Amino acid sequence: MPATRVFLDAGGRAPVTRRTADALLAGVADGWADPTRLTNESRRARAVLDGAREAIADAIGADAAHLHFLPSAHVAAERVTAGVFRARRGRERIVVSAIERQAILDAADHTAPDAVDRIPVDDAGHVNLDELEARVSHPATALALIQHANQEIGTVQHMDEVAAITRRAEVPLIVDASASIGHLDPPTEWDALLADPADWGAPAGLGVLATRPRTRWLAAWPGEGWAPGGVSIPLALASAVALQERREAYETNRARLTALTDRIRAGLAGLEGVTVVGDADARVPHLLTAAFLYLDGEPVVTRLDREGFAVGSGSACGTAAFEPSHVLAAMGALTHGNLRIGLHPGVADEDVARFIATLPRVLEDVRRTMTAD
Amino acid sequence: MPATRVFLDAGGRAPVTRRTADALLAGVADGWADPTRLTNESRRARAVLDGAREAIADAIGADAAHLHFLPSAHVAAERVTAGVFRARRGRERIVVSAIERQAILDAADHTAPDAVDRIPVDDAGHVNLDELEARVSHPATALALIQHANQEIGTVQHMDEVAAITRRAEVPLIVDASASIGHLDPPTEWDALLADPADWGAPAGLGVLATRPRTRWLAAWPGEGWAPGGVSIPLALASAVALQERREAYETNRARLTALTDRIRAGLAGLEGVTVVGDADARVPHLLTAAFLYLDGEPVVTRLDREGFAVGSGSACGTAAFEPSHVLAAMGALTHGNLRIGLHPGVADEDVARFIATLPRVLEDVRRTMTAD
Numbered sequence: 172m173p174a175t176r177v178f179l180d181a182g183g184r185a186p187v188t189r190r191t192a193d194a195l196l197a198g199v200a201d202g203w204a205d206p207t208r209l210t211n212e213s214r215r216a217r218a219v220l221d222g223a224r225e226a227i228a229d230a231i232g233a234d235a236a237h238l239h240f241l242p243s244a245h246v247a248a249e250r251v252t253a254g255v256f257r258a259r260r261g262r263e264r265i266v267v268s269a270i271e272r273q274a275i276l277d278a279a280d281h282t283a284p285d286a287v288d289r290i291p292v293d294d295a296g297h298v299n300l301d302e303l304e305a306r307v308s309h310p311a312t313a314l315a316l317i318q319h320a321n322q323e324i325g326t327v328q329h330m331d332e333v334a335a336i337t338r339r340a341e342v343p344l345i346v347d348a349s350a351s352i353g354h355l356d357p358p359t360e361w362d363a364l365l366a367d368p369a370d371w372g373a374p375a376g377l378g379v380l381a382t383r384p385r386t387r388w389l390a391a392w393p394g395e396g397w398a399p400g401g402v403s404i405p406l407a408l409a410s411a412v413a414l415q416e417r418r419e420a421y422e423t424n425r426a427r428l429t430a431l432t433d434r435i436r437a438g439l440a441g442l443e444g445v446t447v448v449g450d451a452d453a454r455v456p457h458l459l460t461a462a463f464l465y466l467d468g469e470p471v472v473t474r475l476d477r478e479g480f481a482v483g484s485g486s487a488c489g490t491a492a493f494e495p496s497h498v499l500a501a502m503g504a505l506t507h508g509n510l511r512i513g514l515h516p517g518v519a520d521e522d523v524a525r526f527i528a529t530l531p532r533v534l535e536d537v538r539r540t541m542t543a544d
Numbered sequence: 545m546p547a548t549r550v551f552l553d554a555g556g557r558a559p560v561t562r563r564t565a566d567a568l569l570a571g572v573a574d575g576w577a578d579p580t581r582l583t584n585e586s587r588r589a590r591a592v593l594d595g596a597r598e599a600i601a602d603a604i605g606a607d608a609a610h611l612h613f614l615p616s617a618h619v620a621a622e623r624v625t626a627g628v629f630r631a632r633r634g635r636e637r638i639v640v641s642a643i644e645r646q647a648i649l650d651a652a653d654h655t656a657p658d659a660v661d662r663i664p665v666d667d668a669g670h671v672n673l674d675e676l677e678a679r680v681s682h683p684a685t686a687l688a689l690i691q692h693a694n695q696e697i698g699t700v701q702h703m704d705e706v707a708a709i710t711r712r713a714e715v716p717l718i719v720d721a722s723a724s725i726g727h728l729d730p731p732t733e734w735d736a737l738l739a740d741p742a743d744w745g746a747p748a749g750l751g752v753l754a755t756r757p758r759t760r761w762l763a764a765w766p767g768e769g770w771a772p773g774g775v776s777i778p779l780a781l782a783s784a785v786a787l788q789e790r791r792e793a794y795e796t797n798r799a800r801l802t803a804l805t806d807r808i809r810a811g812l813a814g815l816e817g818v819t820v821v822g823d824a825d826a827r828v829p830h831l832l833t834a835a836f837l838y839l840d841g842e843p844v845v846t847r848l849d850r851e852g853f854a855v856g857s858g859s860a861c862g863t864a865a866f867e868p869s870h871v872l873a874a875m876g877a878l879t880h881g882n883l884r885i886g887l888h889p890g891v892a893d894e895d896v897a898r899f900i901a902t903l904p905r906v907l908e909d910v911r912r913t914m915t916a917d
Contacts, residue, residue, distance in 0.1 A: 176584065176585070178585060180577075180578075180581065180583060180585075183578060184576060184577055184578045185576075186576060187572050187573075187576045192569060192572050192573075195568065195569070195572060195778075196565060196568070196569060199560050199565050199568065199747050200560075200565075203557060203558075203559060203560045203747060203748070204551075204553075204557055204854075205553075205556060205557045205748075208553065208856065209842070209845055209846060209849065209857075210553060210845065210849045210854035210855070211549065211849055211854065212549070212551060212553075212854050213854075242615035242616040242618070242619055242749070243615040243771075243773055243774075243775065244773060245615070245766075245767065245771075245772050245773030245774075246615055246619060246773075248766075249765060249766050249767075273767075274766070274767065274772065274773055277766035277767045277772065278766045280766065281765065281766035282766075374572050374576060374776060374778055375576070375578075375774070375776055375777070376615070376749060376750075376775060376776025376778075376779060377749075377776075392622060392654065393618075393621075393622050393647070393650035393651045393653065393654035393655075394618065394622075394646075394647065394650045398616075398618075399618050399647065399650065400616055400617060400618030400619075400647055401616075401618075401748065402616065402749060403747060403748055403749025403750075403776065403779065404748070405568075405747055405749075406749060406776065406779075469582070472582055472583065473582060476582065476583045476584055481577075481583035481584065481585050481586075482583070483581065484582075
């Protein structure tokens, strides 16, 4: 293993900073007790949890009274879909974009079997708004699930137009912002919003769900509330601190990471059989995906890993790392394999320069090996 | 607040030791990446997770290949109930003991609405075995949920007899061992076993489920496997280390905590209108519950809290801290309020002595206040 590792797979997960790790420990020290009880230990735990909830609500533009922690980002996706659907009894269809992450597609299919309308996207990953309008206007539509930014290609949807369409149709809009919060200004129009603290540098294991006071939902699971039995309070505190850390360096990070991903895009664009997919402008700063016409993703990732660079490939949120990407398929990208880059704020400019210098040789090596097979 | 706090509410939660907190931090350092990917960071995360799984499987007598981490103890209870039930298609009833924790009762009611048979218990909290046999023999019974030890009164069921009954009826037995693992030898006969690391001193936020290779289940939730999207790897490591810590001092803790709870039981037994409930012998070492004929639980807890002692009251696992206990009601205990004591290994003998000396005065104070109202 090379002495220096460069982690360029920061989508959904990122290295945990010292400050966030310290917050986790502080959360254990003050938040280990059961917050529903009446002792001093429980009051302290409750105060830590409430403080974390307020900080995150403030950062994402939600009301703290309607900011809910769930035991995982997956469980949050599952519950908000089922809960909002259940409150819309009589309407049995769900509208999703074709490039939602797998957890959302699974939640929709599970909640409304054979009644999920997938809205196509164009070659930059933008939802077809006419199709969206047609589908949400159908009287059987219970809810729409549209992501803010895509977890692979980084494209940011035209959320104002999406929200205007669902509002006109009076259909609740659930926005998956799990690839954008901490990287971009949060979306402002939604009935429910999903976020994943692991994506902004907290240790994984918590889901964040914001609702509006007007949002109607009914528990479609045992027990009361969104998370009967509660969640990890130390993870909640670490999530709040990690988000705060991102916010403090927000503009700097955004400008720097956008410039770095632009450099990688430019470097990749010159290579034969390589296409960078997604909207070059309306995108999160830190993500990009390249599609290969002739190369598999796996040997590229493995070879780069041996050279000290961690990158992603395949469907970013699928159950297996090398399933073909449903996102790229939905965009009509001709692709044999693909590579996803996700930059975190701790990545140095010179690391990226070294990566750009290394990549052509690695791709050429892989091409030679594949031809030799 | 008194300078010294004595925490005597260690059921479901316990103070996190330094060693366990260090393991959590080590888990963040080595286990922050997504374990499903192919990079070096992911392999390290996977190794941490696998190591934690093997250690816990070994401690609870399970096969590591069938030891599953879930995003919370509640989610684990919900999924195992729904998953095993779904694989028994055609059978629509669930058998539970009347003193299962609330999460289990909720899971059963949700999975089989209006088709849950609650087996009564005797005045020591033991399941009526004749009734159990009659119910599980019913051809419509899909599964039985019987706890190993009770989370309030500490009574340990006659698990060999329970298991013999479900085996004869060929009904899957799910054992909730979330109040016994880490305190007692684990039960050996089950088709699925639930455990809660927070009960043995890990930070809360993870559920543990063990199944047998023969156990049949079908996902009744979106995605594949018991926990699509995964769980917190640092919590898994901390859970394994906390359990190891308990095991290393197992015999010592068991003998000492049994002696201490015996002393508290003796101290309480002499007080008017106070009854210690549950089996005095077949019990976990660390728990006891006292029922009050004339006193509310809440003022007793609050007063003791002000004196520096954290104790529990009400239904240990209900949604509100001061709901009447369904466990005591099922045992036929005449109770106005109640008090639950849970000792953790860090409690000193002299703390317990001080508690026993303080308790009669506190109860007398509360009685006077209530009479004055």
